[in-house]
Amino acid sequence: MKKILLLILAGLTSVQFANAQTKTVTVDANDVLNNNTKIVAQTSLGQSFFTGHQLGSTYSYPAAGIFRAWTDQPTGSANYYYDGLTNGTINFSVRADGQGYFAGNVGIGTNAPTAKLHLFNQYDVNQPTALKMFYQGTWGTPAYASGFRFIDLNSTESGKVLQVNGTGIGIGYDPPAWSSPDKLYISGNVGIGTNILSAKFTVYNSTPLGSTAKNNVLLSSVSSTAGTANNFKNNLWLVRNAAGSDWTTARLHDGISVDVSFGNPQTDTRTWWERDPNQDIQSWGTSGNTYLSINAGNVGVGTIDTKGYKFAVNGNVIATSMTVKLYANWPDYVFKKDYTLPALTDVKTYIDENHHLPEIPSEQEVAKNGINLGEMNKLLLKKVEELTLYLIEKDKNEKENTAQLKLMAQEIANLKKQVTHLDKK
Known part of the structure; x- marks a missing residue:
């Protein structure tokens, strides 16, 4: 029965190629119609082109797999193992040199890809990694760390877009050299939370501040x-x-x-x-x-x-030295000859009326405005200088009074002598 089936298949294939007509051969893969169903297509040299074999509910296949495609010209770039065509348009193909082509989107983990390559990984504790790329090389050699790229994205407008090698990442640049301690090169400005990039690094938090x-x-x-x-x-x-x-x-x-x-x-x-x-x-x-x-x-x-x-x-102040510089009117003018020293009687009258020295701020003024240290020291010095002049004047008067008292005492002594002399006569 198997031989008859294969002869029929070969005959139909010959008719198909001869008449360019599509023929359909139906074989029960679950082995109901025929016992131990098997289809084998070979090249003229006896090489297996297609082998399919199923027993019961499990698959049985040779070491090379249930599908094999061989060619006598494995290095020909135009020599295709397999083509998928619709009305003369190639939708996908696998070449003899190992390259492949897909006209549409390719999905891995999804049957509805929305990009040229769409990768989806539902979380699985046994498979937590969605994408992994690994290159086996010799660490520390330029060919491994610099020549090899895990990712290499370029554009005709801006050249290098994203490149990743065994050392680091380059955005707009080549990645860091294998001997460099750097891990990331970026050409241009970088924004986090904003695409308005006015500086090399811009961070914007759009969360509004409460009122x-x-x-x-x-x-x-x-x-x-x-x-x-x-x-x-x-x-x-x-x-x-x-x-x-x-x-x-x-x-x-x-x-x-x-x-x-x-x-x-x-x-x-x-x-x-x-x-x-x-x-x-x-x-x-x-x-x-x-x-x-x-x-x-x-x-x-x-x-x-x-x-x-x-x-x-607001608080106490301590210092080992402090200098207050006044611009003018330091009270040395008090000692000049043309300075008019206030009469003590006038000073007494002012104190009796105002309860503080002339020119010195009152208690109420100090409580309200504080004091200017430089100005206060100047006023205090002026009062000290005036007091010094008062003392000098007082000392002068006392000395003059003492001399007059001595003269008066001498005159009194002389008068006493004269009186005593008259009494003796």
Whole structure:
């Protein structure tokens, strides 16, 4: 029966080629119509061209597989093992030199490919890798690390697009050389979250900032382990300083977090630096405390509001040396001959009426405005110099009075002698 079947198949094949007509041969692969069904097509040299054989519900095939295609011209580029044609159009083909061609999309893991090559891998604990490429070479040789490409994407417009070798990745460049410690080369600007690339590296977070005070959006985070189990993070936030919905109430807050702690800007971040572009304020501090601020060129220690002063301190100040430079009117003019020293009676009258020295601020003025150290030292020196002139004048008067008293005592002594002499007469 098998011989009759093969003879019929051979005859039909001859008729097909002779008459260029399509003939159909039906063979039951499940071996119901015929016992031990088998079709074999051979070349003129006895080489197996096609072999198909099935027994029961399992397949039996020779070592070369259930399908084999041989040719006497294995190196001919136009010598095809197998062609799939529709109305004279090649849809797919396999060449003798091992190359293949598909006119449409190819799907791996999917029967509905939407690209020229569509790879789909449903998660499987036994097969977690969707795509793997491996090249066996000798590490450390240029041919392996530089000459071989795992991925090589080029375009006629921009040349190199993406290239991957055994060392690293090149985007717009060749990949790093095998002897280079680098892993990535990028030509052009890079954007994360944006395609508006105005710099070599641009990061944009499209999450809007809330309108409530202390609402924040984390923009970037750089971290490393601090030699122990603690993970230090340098985080940059956009934070709302006060209730609002525009840029005037927003600030950049750069602070340190540790693990999952100290992650709330303006509340508990450590050693932070904050910038307010609306009021031109830069501040440094920790948690909710501001240690130092620069407000439009004015420096505040322990305060942001410098009251318009170039330097403001909220708290005690200690220094080993301090110099206050005055531009003019140092009170040396008090000692000049044309200076009019106020009369002590006038000073007494002013003190009785105002309860403080002339030109010296009152207690109420100091409580309200504080004191200018340079100006106060100048006024105090002026009063000391005036007091010195008063003392000099007093000393002069005392000396003149002492001389007069001596003269008066001498005159009194002389008068006593005269009186005594008259009494004796």
